[in-house]
Amino acid sequence: MEVSFASEIESLRLGQGEVFHGEGILAITKALLQSGVAYVGGYQGAPVSHLMDVLVQAKGLMAELGVHVEACSNEASAGAMLGASIHYPIRGAVTWKSIVGTNVAADALSNLCSPGVKGGVLIVVGEDYGEGASVIQERTHAYALKSGTLLLDPRPDLAQMVNMVEHGFAMSEASNMPAIMELRIRACHVRGSFEARDNRAPAISTKALMDDPAGFDYGRLAHAPALFQHEKLKYEERIPAARRYIVEHGLNELRPGKRDGLGLIVQGGLYNTLVRALQQFGLADAFGELDVPTLVLNVTSPLVPDQIAGFCQGKEAVLVLEEGQPEYIEQEIATLLRRRDIQTPLAGKDVLPMGGEYTVEVMAAGLAKWLAKVAPQLDTQPVQDWLAGNQQRRSNAAKALPEPLPMRPPGFCIGCPERPVFSAIKLAQQTVGPVHISADIGCHSFGTFEPFNTGHTILGFGMSLASRAGVSPHMNRRVLAIMGDGGLWHNGIVTGVQAALFNGDDAVLLIFKNGYTSATGTQDIISTPDEDAKFNAEDKGRSLVHTNQTIENALQGLGVKWMRVVHSYEVSKMRDTLEDALTSDFKGLKVIVAEGECQLERQRRLKPWIANLLKKGERVVRVKYGVDEDVCNGDHACIRLSACPTLTLKDNPDPLKVDPVATVIDGCVGCGLCGENAHAATLCPSFYRSEVIQNPKWHERLLHSVRGAIVRALQPA
Helix, strand or coil: CCCCCCCHHHHHHCCCCCEEEHHHHHHHHHHHHCCCCCCECCCCCCHHHHHHHHHHHHHHHHHHHEEEEEEEEEEEEHHHHCCHHHHHCCCCEEEEEHHHHHHHHHHHHHHHCCCCCCCCCCEEECCCCCCCCCCCCCEEEEEEHCCCCECCCEEEEEEEEHHHHHHHHHHHHHHHCCEEEEEEEHHHHHHEEECCCCCCCCCCCCCCCCCCCCCCHHHHHCCHHHHHHHHHHHHHHHHHHHHHHHHHHHCCCCEECCCCCCCEEEEEEHHHHHHHHHCCCCEEECCEEECCCCEEECCECCCCCHHHHHHCCCCCEEEEEEECCCCHHHHHHHHHHHHCCCCCEEECCCCCCCCCCHHHHHHHHHHHHCCCHHCCCCHHHHHHHHHHHHHHHHHHHHHCCCCCCCCCCCCCCCCCCCCHHHHHHHHHHHCCCCCCEEEEECHHHHHCCCCCCCCCCCCCCCHHHHHHHCCHHHCCCCEEEEEEHHHHHHHHHHHHHHHHHHHCCCEEEEEEEEECCEEEEEEEECCCCCCCCCCCCCCHHHHHHHCCCHHHHHHHCCCCCCCEEEEECCCCHHHHHHHHHHHHHCCCEEEEEEEEECHHHHHHHHHHHHHHHCCCCCCCCEEEECCCCCCCCCCHHHHHHHHCCCCCCCCCCCCCCCCEEEEECCCCCCHHHHHHHHHHHCCCCCCCEEEEECCCCHHHHHHHHHHHHHHHHHHHC
């Protein structure tokens, strides 16, 4: 049920000499196939979510080449897949989301890096860093340093990215080190072209099977006493081999410039931004030609001491542009220069911010400070004026507003089945009192924003029930843990459910069963409903989700004794069930399954179905909700309880009333939450339900005409 990439997948079949046009993620996929990869897997997460989507949807092409595709249950299982390359000369690639995925896979990575690999290994991570990031602010670089992996950071150019994928596998095999390729969001979505090569069927594949396993070799185990020998191999053989490969194949690019006395060292992924920043000073053109000599680090770990020293030797000043903190690269460069008694002045975080994304403005401000010191003859005033002008324009815009703009955090989709559950939680707390709520990663984390303000902690994907364990023994009221079905299968069933059952904890777990891992792009999971299941357009997706009982069966099999399944749109029933769970005499784990299909997936199925019916001229009924403005009392409790984007305000049509009235605008999907809330919370009865009929039958047209005539006759002149 994910977004279809069928048309894009066809470009993966391009052969030698043909030109590929597209975006970064698809180019990476093509590069994997050109590299002879034998198995791929991973776990979805922005900004690389659709890499996994493309791999899964391209299973037909993969099967033709003999490539195995594994949709992994979490990043740890994806990392563990790579163990295939420890003994066998087969290439494998996995993908996940930046530091949070690497954290989950850390155990597998450590045990992979210790014995090293024979077959090339490439881990594609979405480096989600900066103010616009959706996760904690950390860098993958630390893992590359501590575990001993190669770290590739390719310049955001499709040809270079494809080149680095292919070299990543080869360098992994040359050094016996796994390779991590970090892709920032701009690299993932940069568009361009490159000359394709033929896809390579791997020598060992699903079509060319091995007859026997490798002979037993104790030295290939991450196990004492071999561990220390592995550690010695890292710095005695593997890192030197990687450095030789980097130099021999020119993976780090030296861009010459006419200002020989200065030098820039930049992470490859930041190169395009650097070019744009230097343009502001007249030191670069739109084609990437720079006036300042620049060393582009497409491989940021390991660094090559001779290469760094050769670049810095004899220069008057060098600036390191490294996004994020700590300044790993700058510190390493400073150390190796001083050890060789090279006294070239080195700048970095002293003129650039320690943390945050390096945008063009941020880079330009840092470059202006640096150039003012090392090249005072260069007029940087125009750039200073440009930066000041940008700041002044923002200030003027703020002053023009009557008050500061409110924050606009992400929120639930229109008709999301999770919104009514948070309404029910608010109502339940009016009866049982304030409850400590352990929130989780997923769409439901939007419940932490106004007007729900629900959730005291978020510790990791699927960890809400586990994070409650330290709180609930110290509260005189039960703690509520919230988890999605994606989080449950990711690791919640292990870290939370089985632990709570084993310890006999008196806990309450609320599971959102919407049928997909929705927050990462609605990927299928083991509890995704059968695509062939029929659905009723009036039931808001309930019957479709109900076709899969995997969650309920798994929980019962583990030993959950108290479990209730409630349709998430039934606010009153959900409120009562929550109150029961929080006050029940039953001691032990209590599970509430809130069942309601992801509205995005429902609409993706519903809209083409309705369009097809209309095209055939068949009768279609669409439910529409509205507010009777004569009844609405203007207290807006309905809005504070639901926060639906289509439930908003308009001026009161009654000139004697000052308060605006509620109204339902276009975009409403007819989920009925507004009416459910009004009923559950005993609000004013101003909501009405109507049916919009397209292609009505003849008797419906006749009845409509009669009704219209009667209404007109009763209206005053």
